[in-house]
Amino acid sequence: MTTSPARPNRARTFVLWGLLVVWLVEGMLSSVRPLTEWWTQFWEYLAPDDARLYLMHGILAAAKGTLAVLAVFALRSRRPFARSALYVPMALVPPLNIVFPFRAQGFLLRPTLIGATLSVIVWQTFFMFKEGAEPSSRALSRPGRSRMSPRDLLQYFWFAANATALTLAAALFLFSPGAGVRLAFPCLSESSGTVPSGVVLLGMVVGTHLTAVAAATWLGTFYARSNGTIRQAVAAANTLHAGLLCVLPLLQLAREGGSSCAGSSLLMYSIPLFAGWLVYVTLSHRSPQPELLLLS
Numbered sequence: 107m108t109t110s111p112a113r114p115n116r117a118r119t120f121v122l123w124g125l126l127v128v129w130l131v132e133g134m135l136s137s138v139r140p141l142t143e144w145w146t147q148f149w150e151y152l153a154p155d156d157a158r159l160y161l162m163h164g165i166l167a168a169a170k171g172t173l174a175v176l177a178v179f180a181l182r183s184r185r186p187f188a189r190s191a192l193y194v195p196m197a198l199v200p201p202l203n204i205v206f207p208f209r210a211q212g213f214l215l216r217p218t219l220i221g222a223t224l225s226v227i228v229w230q231t232f233f234m235f236k237e238g239a240e241p242s243s244r245a246l247s248r249p250g251r252s253r254m255s256p257r258d259l260l261q262y263f264w265f266a267a268n269a270t271a272l273t274l275a276a277a278l279f280l281f282s283p284g285a286g287v288r289l290a291f292p293c294l295s296e297s298s299g300t301v302p303s304g305v306v307l308l309g310m311v312v313g314t315h316l317t318a319v320a321a322a323t324w325l326g327t328f329y330a331r332s333n334g335t336i337r338q339a340v341a342a343a344n345t346l347h348a349g350l351l352c353v354l355p356l357l358q359l360a361r362e363g364g365s366s367c368a369g370s371s372l373l374m375y376s377i378p379l380f381a382g383w384l385v386y387v388t389l390s391h392r393s394p395q396p397e398l399l400l401l402s
Contacts, residue, residue: 114184117235118193121228125196126177133170136163137354146304150214153304157362158291162308164355165290165373169315172347173199176322179339186237188335195321197232200224202314206280207307258331264386265327268344268379272320276313283309291359293367319347341387348380 135145142163146153153159173196180192204221211217254262279286283306288295295301301309326340351373360368368374 121231129170129174133167136167151304151307153302161355168350172343175343183335195318197228207310269323276316279309279313289372345383348376351376
């Protein structure tokens with residue numbers, strides 16, 4: 107006897123729709139240059155007309171597009187576990203923005219008020235409004251208990267390698283944003299000298315968003331075998347993330363400083379990552395993976 111999926115919690119669904127709209131709108135504001143200038147002033151990231159400021163916005167737009175994919179999969183899923191797992195990484199962004207860039211700004215009124223309001227909304231919704239229980243007819247087992255096939259091992263290491271890279275990148279931009287900017291745009295940093303404070307603050311914002319993407323990828327690492335929704339969401343999100351990094355900041359960097367400038371950038375690693383995720387997604391669709399546990 108099978109049990110129908112639990113009805114999604116309406117409050118969480120409302121917040122997920124709000125997050126989706128936020129990621130899409132902010133992604134557009136971060137990727138269109140005239141809008142980017144206004145968006146930078148809105149958040150009070152004061153900086154001179156520096157090319158690195160707009161390139162950092164390109165990295166940020168890629169991360170926001172990635173989070174939008176997670177929101178879409180969470181909204182499509184009717185399984186409580188998958189919805190909660192995809193909700194948490196997105197909910198990390200507002201409080202992390204308060205702890206890192208807004209604190210570095212000196213807790214300016216407008217950014218701090220917006221960050222605090224969003225933090226209260228997303229986390230109060232998470233703790234106060236619970237999703238329904240998983241269908242009782244589905245056996246619960248911990249991921250990784252059964253023997254892993256060679257394909258499972260390859261998938262595990264691929265997800266883990268991407269999660270590790272994202273975690274290191276997030277830590278770099280959070281704790282040493284100036285160094286992160288120099289590694290991302292070495293040729294522009296050599297010619298421009300010191301990194302302006304506005305670019306440093308924006309680097310921290312990139313770090314908070316990369317932390318969310320890394321957290322989701324770690325969830326995909328541990329639940330790829332047992333949860334189809336999380337596996338597909340993380341794969342689609344990382345594919346889009348790597349692709350947008352190739353199109354937005356990397357292509358723009360090549361236009362600003364030439365192909366040799368782009369070739370020296372840390373962003374060049376997004377090209378093999380994008381190719382790897384395309385191969386993974388293609389193979390996954392050709393030979394669907396059996397799941398140990400359907401919580402999706």
